[in-house]
Amino acid sequence: MKIGWYISTLSIAVAFFGPAPMGSMHYVYNPLHAASYAAFSPIAWCLFFAWTVFTAHLGYRNWVIDFFSWRGFRITTRISYAIYLTQFPIFFYNVGRTRSPQYFEFWPAVIFNTNEYLVVFLSSFLLTVLFETPFINVKKLLFSNNRHAKQAAGSSGDGSTSATEPLAAHPAKLDAAPGSSAGGVCPGMMDENENSRSNGYFECDKSKLNC
Numbered sequence: 001m002k003i004g005w006y007i008s009t010l011s012i013a014v015a016f017f018g019p020a021p022m023g024s025m026h027y028v029y030n031p032l033h034a035a036s037y038a039a040f041s042p043i044a045w046c047l048f049f050a051w052t053v054f055t056a057h058l059g060y061r062n063w064v065i066d067f068f069s070w071r072g073f074r075i076t077t078r079i080s081y082a083i084y085l086t087q088f089p090i091f092f093y094n095v096g097r098t099r100s101p102q103y104f105e106f107w108p109a110v111i112f113n114t115n116e117y118l119v120v121f122l123s124s125f126l127l128t129v130l131f132e133t134p135f136i137n138v139k140k141l142l143f144s145n146n147r148h149a150k151q152a153a154g155s156s157g158d159g160s161t162s163a164t165e166p167l168a169a170h171p172a173k174l175d176a177a178p179g180s181s182a183g184g185v186c187p188g189m190m191d192e193n194e195n196s197r198s199n200g201y202f203e204c205d206k207s208k209l210n211c
Contacts (some may be wrong), residue, residue: 001060008051011044082124082132090120 021027025143056065077084094116 001055004055008048012048015044015048041144051093078133079121080126081122082127083120086123086127087120090116127156 018041019033022033022037052064054067056069
């Protein structure tokens with residue numbers, strides 16, 4: 001387990017701190033560096049979370065698993081798909097409305113990004129509440145109704161078949177007929193309210209009934 005944690009921690013550290021040299025003022029752009037980061041950083045990032053989920057599933061606990069098990073993350077989990085849909089239009093809108101070059105400064109960048117994050121969060125929340133969640137509930141309702149209808153049709157179809165088909169075509173049903181003890185059915189324990197279909201499933205000795 002320790003080796004797995006070492007490898008996963010190293011992978012997320014490389015994914016997080018790997019592009020730091022590319023932010024230097026003296027860095028000379030190299031397409032190989034950018035391509036390598038774009039290709040391997042998602043794999044390294046996901047490797048850490050895959051290992052975290054795997055160890056949590058096995059029952060191991062540590063501060064990393066406890067942190068990611070925080071109930072507050074349920075909110076971001078619910079709106080994650082809406083964030084994926086809304087973030088790019090908002091980002092592109094802010095980029096498109098920029099009409100002059102901007103120089104990076106820490107506090108203006110923090111304020112700008114905070115406002116942008118708030119707009120993305122609010123838009124995602126509204127999209128989830130007004131569209132995604134209602135449609136998910138409608139889908140569950142439709143599929144549950146179809147499932148119940150198929151089950152009802154299947155049960156009614158089995159009942160009609162057992163009532164109309166001759167018993168000679170089903171020797172097992174003859175053995176399970178009321179009052180007979182040849183098929184392993186106990187006549188003394190038979191419920192008089194049971195119908196002919198349920199009598200076939202009445203078990204006295206499973207070895208005799210071959211169920």
